[in-house]
Amino acid sequence: MSRLRETRAFAVKLKDKQQLQSSSSGGAFTAISDVFLTNGDAVISPIYNYETCQTEFEIYRSPKKRDEARGSKYMQSYPLNTFREAEKWLRKNDGDLLFVGVGCQADGFRRYMEVRGLRDRATIVGIICHGSSSPMIWKDYAKKMGSIANLNFRDKRNDWHRPVAHVEINGREKSIQDYLTIFYNKCALRPSCYQCPYATTEREVDLTIGDFWGVEKALPDFDISGGVSLVLVHTEKGLEVFEKVKNDVEWRESHVIDCLQPNLVKPTERSPHRDEFWKDYKTKGINFVLKKYAPKPSLIRRIARKMKKTVKALLKK
Ligand SMILES: Cc1cc2nc3c(=O)[nH]c(=O)nc-3n(C[C@H](O)[C@H](O)[C@H](O)COP(=O)(O)OP(=O)(O)OC[C@H]3O[C@@H](n4cnc5c(N)ncnc54)[C@H](O)[C@@H]3O)c2cc1C
Numbered sequence: 001m002s003r004l005r006e007t008r009a010f011a012v013k014l015k016d017k018q019q020l021q022s023s024s025s026g027g028a029f030t031a032i033s034d035v036f037l038t039n040g041d042a043v044i045s046p047i048y049n050y051e052t053c054q055t056e057f058e059i060y061r062s063p064k065k066r067d068e069a070r071g072s073k074y075m076q077s078y079p080l081n082t083f084r085e086a087e088k089w090l091r092k093n094d095g096d097l098l099f100v101g102v103g104c105q106a107d108g109f110r111r112y113m114e115v116r117g118l119r120d121r122a123t124i125v126g127i128i129c130h131g132s133s134s135p136m137i138w139k140d141y142a143k144k145m146g147s148i149a150n151l152n153f154r155d156k157r158n159d160w161h162r163p164v165a166h167v168e169i170n171g172r173e174k175s176i177q178d179y180l181t182i183f184y185n186k187c188a189l190r191p192s193c194y195q196c197p198y199a200t201t202e203r204e205v206d207l208t209i210g211d212f213w214g215v216e217k218a219l220p221d222f223d224i225s226g227g228v229s230l231v232l233v234h235t236e237k238g239l240e241v242f243e244k245v246k247n248d249v250e251w252r253e254s255h256v257i258d259c260l261q262p263n264l265v266k267p268t269e270r271s272p273h274r275d276e277f278w279k280d281y282k283t284k285g286i287n288f289v290l291k292k293y294a295p296k297p298s299l300i301r302r303i304a305r306k307m308k309k310t311v312k313a314l315l316k317k
Contacts, residue, residue: 001119002236007201009259010242011212011222012229013250024072024154024163026229028209029100031245032125033066036098042089044109045069045100046077048151053142054135057082057101059089074153074183076132076190079105083112090118097122102129103198106205123241126203128210128230128261131193131268133183140286141179145169153180160211160227181294186268187277196267201256206238207231210261218258223250230259 014020014027023030033043046055047069055077060066079101086097086109099109099122106126113119142148150168153176157164165180166173182188201208212230215222222228233239245251262268271277273293281289297305 001204001206003204003234004236004239007256008233008239009201009254009256010231010233011215011219011252011254012231012245013223013226015248015250017226020226021156022067022070023227023229024070025160025209025211026227027249028229028231028245029125030066030070031249032123032207032209032241033098033100034063034248035241035244036096036123037061037063037066039095041095041097042086042093043069043098043100044082044086045098046073048073050148050151053139053148054078056080057105059085071152072154073151074133074180075138076135077101077105078135079108083109086122087112087116087118090121095121098125099123100125100127100209102127102132103196103203103208104129104192107198107203110205123207123237124205125207125209126198126205128208128263129193129196129198130184130263131186131189131196133188134190137182137188137281137286138179141176141290142167144286145174145176151176156227160224178290178294178296182289185273185293186271187274187293189268194267194270196263199263199265199267201232201260201264203232203234206235207233207241210264212254212259213261214259215254218254219252222252232256232259 012026012028014031019030020027036043042059042061043066044057044059046057048055055073055075057079059082090097103126106124110124113122146169148167148169153165154163165176167176210230212228215224215228233242277289277293280292
C-alpha cells in the first residue's frame with residue numbers, strides 16, 4: 001500500500017445537521033462509509049447488540065445498519081467471525097470493503113488482508129482510542145440496570161465538549177455517568193491498552209479518525225458547533241477516499257503537530273488503583289466498585305454545579 005510521504009491532517013464536519021448531531025464527533029465515519037454504501041460496497045464496523053449487551057462487528061451494505069453503528073461504545077468490541085466473512089465477501093463480489101475499528105482492530109484487519117492477498121481491496125480506518133474497557137464490567141452494569149434501549153455515550157445535546165451519557169429504560173432516560181467515570185479513571189481498561197503501539201499519528205492503515213480536540217486553536221475560524229472530526233490520511237488510497245467525501249463535509253487542512261492529543265502521543269497510563277479495583281470487583285461486585293470509584297458528588301457540590309450552570313446561562317443571554 002503506498003504511503004504518503006507525510007501523514008496529512010484534516011478537520012471535518014458533516015454538512016447534514018441531523019446526521020452530525022447523532023455522530024460522536026464530526027461524523028467522519030458517516031461521510032467515509034457513505035462513499036462505500038452508495039457504491040454498493042460493504043462496510044464492517046461494530047454495532048451494539050441490545051440482546052447480548054455487547055458491541056459486535058457486523059458486515060453490512062445498508063445505510064440503516066450504518067446509522068445503527070453510529071456512536072462510540074466505551075467497551076471492548078468483539079470481531080466475532082467478521083474477518084473471515086470479509087474475506088468470503090471479497091472473494092464472491094467485485095466491490096471494495098471498508099473496515100472501521102479502534103487502532104489494534106484496524107491493524108489486525110490490515111495484517112489479515114495482507115496475508116490473504118486482499119489488502120488492495122480494503123480501505124482500513126483506525127479510530128483514536130483512550131483504551132477499551134472490559135466488556136464484562138459493562139455487561140454486569142447493563143444487566144443491573146434492566147432492559148436497556150437507546151444507548152448513547154456521547155449525546156451532544158449540550159455541546160460536543162460536554163456530552164451526556166445515558167440509556168433509555170422503560171421509556172425513561174437514565175444516566176450512565178458512573179460507568180463512564182470508571183471507564184475514564186483507567187482502572188477497567190484491558191492490560192494491553194497500557195502498552196498500546198497505536199497511540200501515534202503514524203499508523204499503517206489508510207485513515208485514522210477521532211475528535212479534533214484543540215481545533216479552536218489550530219483553526220480559529222472553523223465553525224466547531226456540533227463537533228469536529230480529525231481525519232489523518234496515511235496512504236494514497238486514504239487520500240482517494242478523502243477526495244470523495246469533500247462534497248458532504250465542511251473541511252480544512254491542518255498540521256499533524258496541531259492536532260496532537262494524549263492518545264496520539266502515548267498510551268493511557270495504568271491506574272495505580274487498578275489491582276485494588278479488580279480485587280474489589282471480583283470480591284464485592286459492581287455496585288461496590290461504582291460507589292467506591294465513581295462516587296456521586298455531595299449535595300453541596302451538586303447545588304454549586306447547578307448554580308454555576310444557571311449563572312452561565314444567564315450571562316449568555
Ligand atoms: C473505546 C473508544 C475510545 C475512544 N477514545 C478516543 C480518544 O481518546 N480520542 C479521540 O479523539 N477519539 C476517541 N474515540 C473516537 C471517538 O469517540 C469517535 O468514535 C470518533 O471520533 C468517530 O466519530 P464519528 O462522529 O465519525 O463517528 P460515529 O458516527 O459516532 O461512529 C462511531 C464509530 O465508532 C465505531 N465504534 C463504536 N464503538 C466502538 C468500539 N467499542 N470499538 C470499536 N469501534 C467502535 C462505530 O462502529 C462507528 O464506526 C474513541 C472511541 C472508542 C470506541
